[in-house]
Every structure is written in structure tokens, then in C-alpha cells.
Amino acid sequence: xxxxNKLGLAEARDALRKGDTTSVELxxxxxxxxxxxxxxxxxxxxxxxxxxERARAADERIKAGDAPSMCGLPIGIKDLFCTKGVDSQAAxxxxxxxxxxxxxxxxxxxxxxxxxxLGKLNMDEFAMGSSNETSAYGNAVSPWRRDGDDAQxxxxxxxxxxxxxxxxxxxxxxxxxxxxxxIRQPAAxxxxxGIKPTYGRCSRWGVVAFASSLDQAGPMTKSVRDAAIMLEAxxxxxxxxxxxxDLPVPDFEAMLTGDIRGKKIGIPKEYRMDGxxxxxxxxxxxxxxxxxxxxxxxxxxxxxxxxxxxxxxxVIAPAEASSNLARxxxxxxxxxxxxxxxxxxxEMYEKTRAEGFGPEVQRRVMVGTYVLSAGFxxxxxxxxRKVRTLIKKDFEDAFAAGVDAILTPAxxxxxxxxxxxxxxxxxxxYLNDVFTVTVNLxxxxxxxxPAGLDAKGLPLGLQLIGKPWEEGDLLNTAYALESxxxxxxxxxxxW
Amino acid sequence: xxxxxxxxxxxxxxxxxxxxxDALPALAxxxxxxxxxxxxxxxxxxxxxxxxxxxxPQRLKRRKDEVTDGSxxxxxxxxxxxxxxxxxAVPKVVE
Numbered sequence: 001x002x003x004x005n006k007l008g009l010a011e012a013r014d015a016l017r018k019g020d021t022t023s024v025e026l027x028x029x030x031x032x033x034x035x036x037x038x039x040x041x042x043x044x045x046x047x048x049x050x051x052x053e054r055a056r057a058a059d060e061r062i063k064a065g066d067a068p069s070m071c072g073l074p075i076g077i078k079d080l081f082c083t084k085g086v087d088s089q090a091a092x093x094x095x096x097x098x099x100x101x102x103x104x105x106x107x108x109x110x111x112x113x114x115x116x117x118l119g120k121l122n123m124d125e126f127a128m129g130s131s132n133e134t135s136a137y138g139n140a141v142s143p144w145r146r147d148g149d150d151a152q153x154x155x156x157x158x159x160x161x162x163x164x165x166x167x168x169x170x171x172x173x174x175x176x177x178x179x180x181x182x183i184r185q186p187a188a189x190x191x192x193x194g195i196k197p198t199y200g201r202c203s204r205w206g207v208v209a210f211a212s213s214l215d216q217a218g219p220m221t222k223s224v225r226d227a228a229i230m231l232e233a234x235x236x237x238x239x240x241x242x243x244x245x246d247l248p249v250p251d252f253e254a255m256l257t258g259d260i261r262g263k264k265i266g267i268p269k270e271y272r273m274d275g276x277x278x279x280x281x282x283x284x285x286x287x288x289x290x291x292x293x294x295x296x297x298x299x300x301x302x303x304x305x306x307x308x309x310x311x312x313x314x315v316i317a318p319a320e321a322s323s324n325l326a327r328x329x330x331x332x333x334x335x336x337x338x339x340x341x342x343x344x345x346x347e348m349y350e351k352t353r354a355e356g357f358g359p360e361v362q363r364r365v366m367v368g369t370y371v372l373s374a375g376f377x378x379x380x381x382x383x384x385r386k387v388r389t390l391i392k393k394d395f396e397d398a399f400a401a402g403v404d405a406i407l408t409p410a411x412x413x414x415x416x417x418x419x420x421x422x423x424x425x426x427x428x429x430y431l432n433d434v435f436t437v438t439v440n441l442x443x444x445x446x447x448x449x450p451a452g453l454d455a456k457g458l459p460l461g462l463q464l465i466g467k468p469w470e471e472g473d474l475l476n477t478a479y480a481l482e483s484x485x486x487x488x489x490x491x492x493x494x495w
Numbered sequence: 496x497x498x499x500x501x502x503x504x505x506x507x508x509x510x511x512x513x514x515x516x517d518a519l520p521a522l523a524x525x526x527x528x529x530x531x532x533x534x535x536x537x538x539x540x541x542x543x544x545x546x547x548x549x550x551x552p553q554r555l556k557r558r559k560d561e562v563t564d565g566s567x568x569x570x571x572x573x574x575x576x577x578x579x580x581x582x583x584a585v586p587k588v589v590e
Contacts, residue, residue: 383537
């Protein structure tokens with residue numbers, strides 16, 4: 001078999017079980033693709049020895065007829081996941097050289113499911129960003145380019161390295177994390193599939209924390225079927241995360257029937273933003289038509305507090321970040337600034353954090369500190385939490401009225417060029433998450449599915465939002481949309 | 496609500512991030528820009544609305560109050576920038 005790195009999880013799994021290939025062959029194909037793709041800056045810590053060792057062990061298990069669900073499948077891991085003995089620095093200089101003595105629950109579950117780790121993937125620093133331009137490793141670069149233009153584009157963020165690696169076939173799939181859209185926006189920008197499950201589905205233990213009430217891990221894959229396979233391996237109760245749900249994890253792949261007859265799909269009018277590009281409105285309308293043709297009923301709904309989701313998010317997420325990132329003080333791990341004579345512990349903290357955190361992380365930590373400070377806690381933080389209650393209620397009302405899933409665009413535009421937003425103020429960059437952030441605030445599952453190309457040949461994605469804990473049903477609707485959209489475009493290799 | 500340079504300096508101090516004096520005006524501008532965006536929340540009627548504490552209704556699980564982990568001093572100290580004699584070492588804290 002040739003081009004083994006181009007396979008998806010399901011195809012590779014089936015080929016392994018039939019004996020058409022081996023995990024070592026698959027892994028070697030990916031490692032070769034990774035070494036030839038340094039221009040994308042997607043893999044920032046390569047782990048070929050670990051990969052080949054796990055691949056050999058997987059081949060033994062397959063031979064012995066004892067193959068778990070992802071046995072022998074090579075994947076990439078976002079740098080936000082702690083991986084035992086392997087650099088895990090959340091793309092921040094403050095964690096430079098940090099080698100965890102433990103493995104995150106999600107990456108351990110993937111090991112247990114037989115998956116092969118190829119290395120760690122680039123991302124925005126502490127997952128704060130929408131373009132992978134805040135990374136201490138430098139930008140990740142999208143494998144996609146506009147037709148007739150060699151400008152470098154963003155793969156999106158914060159899971160930009162994961163999206164670039166999957167789209168460029170450097171791995172079969174990758175882990176991502178999503179606090180405000182960090183799985184779904186990069187998936188949409190790169191023509192890949194990304195699902196953020198219900199808050200509590202995946203354990204957060206060992207995942208470097210950004211905003212704990214919003215953070216969720218999820219898979220980034222080449223198809224909806226692959227997302228179902230990998231999500232199932234990642235989910236499950238973990239006593240080490242008190243917010244992890246003690247609920248059974250269904251066989252998501254078995255739920256992909258493609259039959260969505262009678263399902264009610266809501267189209268929220270508030271997502272029709274002023275100045276929405278024609279291509280995005282058309283994609284959205286086409287998506288609704290496809291679901292209708294597959295037998296679903298399309299209904300107009302209202303989510304009245306949508307407009308306030310981003311401002312609420314930019315209070316809550318920085319507030320939680322300022323608290324979570326207080327641990328980076330130069331004492332227990334990572335960077336410590338060189339001190340001058342007479343410097344005390346306060347100078348050590350201040351210099352360490354000024355040197356270790358990049359500008360966007362510093363900005364968010366300080367905004368969070370401000371909104372939590374005495375005198376402003378009620379005006380900003382408590383008000384934002386009340387608005388969050390209202391945003392969640394909007395969705396509850398829609399689901400109570402019989403809606404099964406909600407269809408929206410995934411992003412307000414196709415991928416933009418690296419550096420194009422540098423001059424814009426931070427709020428302009430925040431608007432990238434306008435369609436995705438509501439889902440985190442309400443704790444719901446959301447999936448981005450590639451649905452078309454824009455006039456310049458770049459991928460565009462649609463988002464489906466589901467009911468809490470009903471990822472299986474959501475994946476099935478996404479599967480129907482994927483089948484109808486028939487998206488098969490791949491980036492032309494230039495790297 | 497407008498943030499001046501002294502407020503910006505105070506916030507930087509609270510966050511334990513060193514910001515040079517000449518960087519304070521730009522920082523104050525950035526804060527004002529972001530807070531201006533956040534001000535929209537004042538348009539929402541939140542009278543009688545409970546602030547969200549948990550996005551999924553759940554009661555935190557309880558477990559037996561017993562030691563389940565520990566005795567990993569080497570591992571705990573393995574990544575410290577300065578560890579000596581089984582402790583984290585820091586500049587003098589108490590005069």
C-alpha cells in the first residue's frame with residue numbers, strides 16, 4: 001500500500017485487521033511525512049522512538065487478536081496534553097523544558113486504546129488565540145493556499161498544529177482542545193472534522209488548564225467516522241477530574257446510520273451577522289437544504305442572547321485563566337528569571353512571568369485579574385456569569401421546543417493570512433469565535449464539518465450543535481451532512 | 496469605566512507581571528479597548544438571574560477521606576528550577 005499516511009483512522013484500522021499493512025509501516029509513513037513538513041511547523045516535539053516502540057507493540061497485539069479500538073493508529077497530540085517524559089509546554093516559554101512525570105488521562109486512554117503517538121503539536125500559547133500566532137514555537141502554517149497565491153495562511157487556533165498536521169496527512173488524526181472554538185475553528189479552516197464534546201465528557205486531568213469551566217478535549221480527524229472512533233476512546237469518567245461525568249460512553253461509530261429522517265434542525269436567526277460574507281450565508285443555506293433533502297425538518301429558532309456570548313466569554317475565560325496561570329511562578333517547574341542582587345520573591349515572580357508569558361497571555365491574565373479585583377467582581381465577573389446562565393437557557397428553550405440539533409456556520413470567514421491580523425486590535429481577533437463560543441458557555445457538544453470551498457479555493461465549515469451528552473446523535477447528523485456535502489478537496493503539496 | 500496608567504500598573508502588580516513604566520500607556524489603552532467591548536454586558540437585564548456555577552447540573556462526587564497518593568518527592572521536584580535537599584528553593588521570603 002502506498003501513501004499510508006493519507007489514510008483515515010477507520011480505513012487504516014480495517015487495513016491493519018485484514019493484514020494489508022502493519023502499524024510500523026503506517027507509523028514510518030507518517031514519520032517520513034512529518035520530517036518532510038517542517039515548513040508547516042506543526043509537529044514541535046517529534047517522538048519517533050516512542051512511536052515505533054508503540055507501533056511494534058500494536059503489531060504484536062493485532063497478531064495476537066487482541067486489538068483495542070485504535071490499535072496501531074498513529075496520531076499527534078496537542079502540546080497542551082501532559083505526556084510522561086515528553087516535553088509538554090503549552091507552547092509557552094514559561095514551561096520550556098517541562099517534562100511531566102505523568103500522563104494526562106485522555107492521552108493515557110489513547111495509549112490504552114492502542115494509539116501510537118508521533119509527537120506533540122503546535123498551538124497558541126496556553127490555547128489563547130485563534131491563529132496559532134501566539135505560540136512560543138512560532139506560527140503553525142496551513143497546508144492550504146489561496147488559488148494562485150503563495151501567501152502563508154493560518155491553520156486557525158488554538159489547535160492550529162493539530163489541524164495543519166491532519167490536513168497535510170502528517171498523521172491519521174490528532175487531539176485538540178476547545179475553550180472558545182479552538183477545535184472547531186481550525187477544523188473549519190483546514191477542511192477537517194473537529195468535535196468538542198459536552199463539558200465533562202473528557203477528563204481535563206493532565207491537560208494544562210486555561211479556563212476550567214470551558215475547556216474540553218476532542219478529536220480532530222479526516223472524517224466524521226474517524227471522529228466517532230477517536231472520541232469514544234477519549235471519553236469516560238475519571239475520578240481525578242471532579243467535573244468529569246460518570247455516564248456510560250456509547251458506541252458512537254455504531255450510531256452512524258446516516259438516517260436523520262424526522263430530526264428537527266434549528267437555524268438561529270441571531271447567527272445571521274451583519275456583513276456576513278455571501279459565501280458563508282450560501283454555505284449555511286446549502287447545508288440546511290442538504291439536511292432537509294436527507295429528511296430532516298428545518299425550523300427557524302431564536303437564541304436571543306447570542307450577541308453577548310463573546311463579551312461574557314472575554315470576562316469568564318480571562319478570569320479563570322488569571323487564576324489557573326497563577327501557578328507559573330518560577331518555583332515548581334518551568335522558567336525562572338535570572339535575579340539581580342537584592343531581588344526578593346516578588347521580583348522573582350514578576351520577572352519570571354514577564355519573561356515567560358507572551359503578550360496575549362499577559363493581556364488575558366491582567367484582564368482577568370482586573371475583572372476579579374475588589375470593586376469590579378460584581379460589575380464584570382458576576383454579571384458575565386449571569387449572562388452565561390441566560391445563554392445556556394436560550395439553548396435549553398430551543399431543545400425543549402423539540403429541536404434536535406442546531407446548524408450554524410463554523411467561522412465568519414475562510415482562513416486569513418498569517419500576519420494579516422497583527423495590526424488589528426485584539427477584539428478583531430476575538431470575533432473569530434463568534435459562532436463557536438456560545439457552545440462552550442452552554443457546555444454543549446459542537447462539531448465542525450467541511451462543507452465547501454470559497455472562491456479562492458479555501459475550505460469552509462459548518463457547525464452542528466447538539467444536546468448535552470448526545471454526541472452520538474450529533475455525530476450521526478454530522479455524518480449525514482458530510483455525506484451530502486461530499487467534501488473531498490485536499491491541499492496541493494507545496495511544502 | 497476608563498483605566499488610567501496607575502490602574503494599569505496596579506493590575507500588573509496584582510497579576511505579578513513586571514511591566515516597564517514606558518509600556519503602561521499602551522497597556523492602559525488595550526485594557527480600555529477590551530473593557531469597552533465587555534461593557535455591552537450592561538445592556539442585558541440580569542435581574543433575578545443566578546450566576547452560573549456549574550454548566551452541567553451535578554453534585555460533586557464524594558470519596559472516602561483517606562490517603563490515596565504521595566511519597567513521590569523526587570518526581571514532584573524533578574522539574575523545579577532550583578531544588579535543594581528535598582525542597583523547592585526560592586529567594587529569601589522573611590527578613
